[in-house]
Amino acid sequence: MFNISQRRYLGNKSSILPFIENIIRDEIGDFDSFCDIFSGTGVVGSYFNASHKTIIFNDLLYHNFVSLNAFLNPESFDKDKILEMIDSFNKLSTAEENYFSVNFGNRYFSLNNARKIGAIREKIKRAFLENTINKKEKEILLTSLNYSIDKIANTVGHYDAYIKKDLKEVGFEMKMLNIDRTKNTNNKIYNRDANNLIRDIECDVLYLDPPYNSRQYSDAYHLLENLTLWQKPELKGVAKKFDRTHIKSEYCKTTATKNFEDLIINAKAKYILLSYNNMGNKGNGRSNARISDADIFRILGLRGHVKVFEQEHKEFNTGRRKRDDNKERVFFVEVGE
Numbered sequence: 001m002f003n004i005s006q007r008r009y010l011g012n013k014s015s016i017l018p019f020i021e022n023i024i025r026d027e028i029g030d031f032d033s034f035c036d037i038f039s040g041t042g043v044v045g046s047y048f049n050a051s052h053k054t055i056i057f058n059d060l061l062y063h064n065f066v067s068l069n070a071f072l073n074p075e076s077f078d079k080d081k082i083l084e085m086i087d088s089f090n091k092l093s094t095a096e097e098n099y100f101s102v103n104f105g106n107r108y109f110s111l112n113n114a115r116k117i118g119a120i121r122e123k124i125k126r127a128f129l130e131n132t133i134n135k136k137e138k139e140i141l142l143t144s145l146n147y148s149i150d151k152i153a154n155t156v157g158h159y160d161a162y163i164k165k166d167l168k169e170v171g172f173e174m175k176m177l178n179i180d181r182t183k184n185t186n187n188k189i190y191n192r193d194a195n196n197l198i199r200d201i202e203c204d205v206l207y208l209d210p211p212y213n214s215r216q217y218s219d220a221y222h223l224l225e226n227l228t229l230w231q232k233p234e235l236k237g238v239a240k241k242f243d244r245t246h247i248k249s250e251y252c253k254t255t256a257t258k259n260f261e262d263l264i265i266n267a268k269a270k271y272i273l274l275s276y277n278n279m280g281n282k283g284n285g286r287s288n289a290r291i292s293d294a295d296i297f298r299i300l301g302l303r304g305h306v307k308v309f310e311q312e313h314k315e316f317n318t319g320r321r322k323r324d325d326n327k328e329r330v331f332f333v334e335v336g337e
Contacts, residue, residue, distance in 0.1 A: 001175055001176045001177060001178040002143075002144060002147045002148075002175050002176070002177050002178060003178045004041060004042055004043060004046050004067075004071045004072075004177075004178070005041070005043045006147060007041050007067075007146070007147055007150055008150055008157040008158070009040055009041050010157075010158060010215070010217065010220055011040065011209065011211075011212070012040070012041065012043060013043055013044050013209060013275065013328075014043050016275075016311060016328050017043070017044065017047045019309070019311045019328065019330070020044065020047075020207075020273070020275075020330060021047070021048075023273065023309050023330055023332060024048075024205065024273070027271070027307070027332055027334070028204075028205060028271050031053070031204040031205050031270075031271075032052075032053060032054065032204055033053065033054040033055070033056070033202075033203040033204045033205070034048050034053060034054070034055050034056070034203060034204065034205045034207065035055075035056040035058075035201060035203040035205070035206050035207065035269070036055070036056065036057050036058070036207050036209075037056070037058045037194045037197065037198065037206065037207070037208060038058070038059065038194060038208060038209045038210050038211075039057045039058055039059045039064065039068060040059060040064060040209070040217075041064060041067060041068075042057055042059075042064070042067065042068045042071065042072060044207055044209065045057050045072075045207070046071065046072060049072065049180075049183045049184070049187065050183055051182055051183050051184075051185045051186075053186065054186040054187070054188065054203075055072070055186070055187050055188075056187075056188045056189075056190070056201055056203060057072060057187065057188070057189045057190065058189070058190040058191070058192055058194060058197055059190075059191065060191070060192070060193060060194070060217075060218075060247055060249060061217060061218065061221060061225055061247060062191060062225060062228055062229055062247075063142075063146060063221065063224045063225045063227070063228035063229075065189065065190075065191035066139045066142050066143060066228050067139075067142075067143045067146065068189045069136070069139045069189050070136070070139040070140045070142070070143035070177055070179070071143070071177055071178075071179055072184050072187050072189060073136065073139075073184060073187060073189055074181065074184040074185055074186075074187060075134075075135065075136040076134075076136065077134065077136045077137045077140060078137065079176070081133070081137065082133075082137055082140055082141065082176060083176055085127070085133075085141065086141070086144060086174045086175065086176060089120045089123070089145075089174050090173055090174055092116055092119060092120060092123075093116070094115050094116060094119045095115065096115065096119070097115065098115060098118035098119060098122065099118055099232045100114050100115075100117050100118030100121065100227065101114035101115040101117075101118050103235050103240045104117075104223065104240060106167065107154070107162045107240065108153050108154050108155060108159065108162045108223060109149065109152065109153065109154060109167070110167045110168070110169050110170070112169060113149075113152065113169075113170070113171075113172060117145070117149055117227070120145060120174075121142075121145065121227060121230055124138060124141050124142060124145070125230055140176075140177055140179075141174075142227075142228055143177060144174045144175060144176065144177060145174060145227070146224050146227065146228065147175075147177075148172045148173060148174045148175065149172055149227075150224075151172065152170050152171075152172045153223075154167055158220035158221060159220060159221055159222055159223040159224070159239070160215075160219050160220050160239065161238070161239050162239070188201075194210070194263060195250070195259055195262055195263050195266075198263050198266050198267055198268075199266050201268070202268040202269070203268070203269050203270075204269065204270045204271065205269065205270070205271050205273065206267050206269035206271065206272045206273070207273045207275075208263070208272065208273065208274045208275065209274075209275040210249075210251040210256075210260070210276075211249050211251045211252045211290070212276060212277055212289050212290065213252065213289060213290055214252050214253070214290065215252065216244070216248055216249060216252050217249065217252075218244040218247040218248055218249070219241065219244065222239075222241045222242060222244060223240075225242075225244075225247070226242055251290060251291075252290065253290070254290075256290035256291050257290070257291050257292075257295045257299075260291055260295070260296075260299055261295075261299045261302075264299050264300060264302060264303060265302065265303075267303070267335075269335060270334070270335055271332070271333065271334055271335060272300065272303065272331075272332070272333045272335060273330055273331070273332055274296070274300065274330065274331040274332075275328065275329070275330055276289070276291065276296060276329055276331065277289070277327065277328060277329060296331060300331055300333050301333075303333050303335045303336065304333040304334050304335050304336040305333065305334070306331055306332070306333055307331070307332040307333075308329055308330070308331055308332070309329065309330045309332065310327045310328070310329050310330075311327065311328050311329075312327060312328075
């Protein structure tokens with residue numbers, strides 16, 4: 001089975017979950033509700049998932065929203081039906097071209113694999129339209145497809161570009177997701193702009209892991225977004241990207257500090273934790289932090305006393321650049337009255 005943490009994702013926090021847990025244990029103790037408002041693949045919120053807690057998940061990208069629902073919403077599904085469909089998809093072979101193979105074959109995937117991926121996506125769409133599968137089952141199948149192709153993609157871990165080389169024929173295998181329905185009782189999952197959502201929710205613990213720099217997640221994961229939406233838009237450029245204007249994050253732009261202040265001012269939470277690394281200006285231009293340390297302290301200080309916790313961290317990047325003294329930092333505030 002696929003676990004929720006088994007996707008390659010920029011800024012993934014899987015390796016520092018015990019670090020975050022220790023801060024919460026020492027500074028907060030028990031809590032009833034937790035909001036992971038920049039969820040990404042959901043590894044942080046899911047780490048604290050429990051039947052007696054309310055966990056709020058949110059992400060701007062639709063394919064992450066689908067994945068969060070697949071793993072974490074409480075809706076029912078027929079596991080045997082899904083396993084049967086996955087088995088048939090894994091055995092599928094086709095020589096017919098489709099939208100996915102025409103655009104992504106011999107680029108991100110071998111032509112044969114691209115044909116198969118596109119054909120599977122069409123079958124999932126048809127099964128849902130014909131009411132053969134329900135919404136939850138569709139989300140599980142789409143997430144399994146995204147996780148499986150992520151393991152064979154001709155990339156360095158994201159889809160901003162593909163590696164220009166001759167592709168070897170490798171098979172991919174869809175799997176069932178590891179879903180613990182007993183924990184998902186009270187979860188709430190959104191696909192909204194964080195600064196809009198923050199006005200409509202309340203929580204004990206607000207965890208923030210916004211983009212750090214100018215590298216847009218909609219650029220890095222456009223292919224998975226396209227495959228999940230399956231609207232077959234016109235694609236441009238060598239990387240075959242669709243128009244992503246509507247899903248560009250303000251936290252990757254010069255507006256990041258303004259948006260961060262708006263988010264913090266409007267947060268209805270007892271505690272705020274912010275993950276923000278110590279890149280500063282140590283990387284190349286696109287990697288430099290959008291929000292300065294001075295602004296982080298100033299803005300968080302509007303809500304209470306700021307504490308900073310640090311841990312050594314090996315970052316996930318394109319593999320071309322290594323930096324010493326890279327630390328994962330968590331800023332902590334107990335919100336005052």
